[in-house]
Amino acid sequence: MKQSIALSLVLALSVAVPAVSHAQSGGMKDMDMGKKPVAGTQAAHKATGVVKKVDAKTGTVTLAHDPVKSLNWSAMTMGFMVKDKMLLDKLAVGKKVEIEFVQRGTDYVITSVK
Numbered sequence: 001m002k003q004s005i006a007l008s009l010v011l012a013l014s015v016a017v018p019a020v021s022h023a024q025s026g027g028m029k030d031m032d033m034g035k036k037p038v039a040g041t042q043a044a045h046k047a048t049g050v051v052k053k054v055d056a057k058t059g060t061v062t063l064a065h066d067p068v069k070s071l072n073w074s075a076m077t078m079g080f081m082v083k084d085k086m087l088l089d090k091l092a093v094g095k096k097v098e099i100e101f102v103q104r105g106t107d108y109v110i111t112s113v114k
Contacts, residue, residue: 042102042103042104043070043102043103044100044101044102044111045068045070045071045100045101045102045103046068046070046098046099046100046101047063047065047066047068047098047099047101048065048066048096048097048098048099049063049064049065049066049096049097049099050063050064050094050095050096050097051063051091051092051093051094051095051096051097052064052077052093053093054088054091054092054093056085056088059081059082059085059088060079060080060081060082061079061080061082061088061091061110062077062078062079062080063077063078063079063080063097063099064076064077065077065078065099078108080099080101080108080109080110081104081107081108081109081110082109082110083109083110083111087110087112087113090113091113097113097114098113098114099112099113099114100112
């Protein structure tokens, strides 16, 4: 009986000591325990460009934009959806704008216009 208690104690200590040692040596310092991504949030990207077309019916805009560093995109002309159709009031053909946008599935959605 004493042997089984002693063996249990040795096994328990052999598991606990390396875990404590790892945590104290900084093995966990690189883990970001407090910053979990919030469900439904996406990375926002910024672009500057010129409005080429606005389609109020579909809530889309075509923009010839400068490079987008956060996505490693070169300058191009492409279509965006708008999060809120009220943003279309700020998007007139020929106007230079600064936008913020997010990716939703395969679509890119403008969330802010300056």
